[in-house]
Amino acid sequence: MKRETLFLKIVVILIGLPVLALCIFWLPTIPNKTAGDYPVYLVYPVLIGVYVTVMAYFVALYQALRLLSYIDKNKAFSELSIKALKNIIYCAIIISILYGAGMPLIYEMAQEADAPGLVVLGLVMTCAPIVIAVFAAVLQKLLKNAIEIKSENDLTV
Template sequence: MQKLNSIFLRTFIISTGVLVSSLCVFILPGVAQETAHLNPEVAYLQYPILLGMYATAIPFFYALYETLKMIAIIERKSVFSSRLEQGLNYIKYCAYVILVLYISGFFLLDYSNALPPLVAVIGIVIIIITTLVATGAAFLKHVLIKSRLNVN
């Protein structure tokens, strides 16, 4: 049963990575082009915004990689490993980097009066989800440390 769960988790994480990379390669440039065409007054921000979104994809993919490594560690029955704690730290830091990039981009666009409502809504959703991921990773790390102290 546990092997089936880890296979399902790996499949889900890999398919999430493939989906996000497909969005980055195929969908984002077209959306940026269309947005620049619809809003010519902010068309000069097309490539900086696209670059900012690609910059946030790097920590996202690293967090997925760390998650796959953590699943491999759990499969080896070393649940109380310090490597799991380190992996949770990396995921939390990746979430912080994404948060900083999106919040700074959000304020930068708002300051220059170039923040379309759809981009604002998408940005707020991503900020909320990233905050939840960072909080969840910190909570899991706390639980892992607490349970490791109770076992010893």
């Protein structure tokens, strides 16, 4: 099992590295680059929203790493795994709500720049976390049922 989870842990880390690089090198330059294109009341709320969603994203990645470590320790069918999945669901919902709430700002920026692709990107960033939250909720429900079946079998023996 450790080899498969090691691969998945590496994938989770590799998923996080480009986002971290963007947050360190690209996002801080946005206010300077967009100074003449967009009003300040549009740029900074969007920038703050992106940073908050990135924090939720990294919390979700950390919870995924914890879940993989529980699988390594043969604690996959435990309340700890259910809690990690619940935290992933919360993070996905937070990201979706923040992008949904920021859609008026994204729409306004798209109107200013005449770029309708920004609205589509905002919709994708609103809907994709919902899909992840639903998937995690289904996994959480299956895990709860498996734990219940396991506890019944342990009582039977």
